């Protein structure tokens with residue numbers, strides 16, 4: 001039965017993602033990772049120390065170093081797909097830096113948005129706002145697309161000291177990674193829940209955030225000590241009447257990485273120090289993977305398996321997904337070296353090519369239904385043919401060839 005239409009809202013380009021009919025060809029498309037950089041305002045600590053602002057956004061794509069002269073080899077200007085200055089709101093970062101990629105999931109294309117940067121540079125601040133806006137837009141689209149039936153599922157994990165933990169099922173211990181021949185690397189026994197509606201999804205995301213490992217360091221009162229991956233599975237099919245058997249299915253990942261850090265600056269000891277060294281090691285592997293993928297001849301071995309983070313993100317790094325990376329940094333002179341590392345990472349990332357395709361699945365139930373209809377049609381045709389004259393049979397054969 002056709003669904004009743006919700007109160008009509010003007011359907012702008014923004015509220016409906018581009019449509020694609022399942023059943024069409026699902027060619028893969030090569031596309032570079034979309035890389036943006038966000039510079040946060042000086043923090044209270046940086047202001048108290050009278051730290052100097054040394055990075056400036058010259059235009060919407062260029063970031064300039066304006067501090068005291070440094071190593072001659074160090075660049076003073078960097079360009080990216082977009083750069084966002086200190087006064088820029090997260091809404092705009094989402095609109096210009098993540099929305100297009102995130103909304104691809106509605107048309108069966110895997111999408112990943114992740115934040116990268118040193119500790120306390122604004123990754124969690126940015127990803128919270130980006131995730132919130134993307135969830136709103138997903139449901140806006142669902143409301144404006146009554147001809148399709150959508151299901152959104154959520155699973156979430158954190159990688160803490162190289163252990164993968166389920167954020168929706170706390171206490172379930174360390175989870176194993178398996179290689180699925182079709183899906184690639186998957187996390188075994190990861191809980192997945194169906195979101196009943198937008199509020200329920202927000203509630204589940206809230207639970208994940210509460211569960212995440214957070215600790216105080218000298219640089220951040222609430223520093224994320226793990227990498228967090230929230231994965232939405234977006235599935236949609238045309239409603240029953242169409243008889244269409246194929247559905248779109250895609251993952252939409254929101255990845256908030258833990259930040260690279262220097263023990264001397266975070267003053268970490270004990271557990272914090274151990275966490276810091278795991279964080280740095282997995283980020284180093286991520287950088288190696290990105291560097292290898294960005295080099296001109298990318299034929300060599302890509303060390304995805306050297307860390308759980310890169311194994312889990314494998315599809316998003318040079319694979320079947322559209323990816324947007326938001327790199328965050330402090331504007332302060334004190335962290336100029338870390339900011340340069342972030343900009344170096346971002347420069348490599350923008351050379352990485354992904355090959356995304358539309359993912360379709362065939363529902364068994366719908367397929368059986370369609371085959372039953374086809375059998376009934378053929379049987380009816382046979383019965384007619386049994387009573388037809390030779391010339392009528394010839395016409396029917398021609399007719400069926402044309403069809």
Ligand SMILES: Nc1ncnc2c1ncn2[C@@H]1O[C@H](COP(=O)(O)OP(=O)(O)OP(=O)(O)O)[C@@H](O)[C@H]1O
Nearest residue numbers: 040118119120121122123124125220223224258259
């Ligand atoms: N663009 C911004 N505007 C205003 N405040 C910001 C911005 N970005 C970050 N902050 C503030 O800076 C502090 C550190 O940000 P956040 O915790 O997001 O950093 P992080 O990169 O996730 O750090 P860590 O890697 O240690 O978890 C927070 O108090 C946050 O509210």
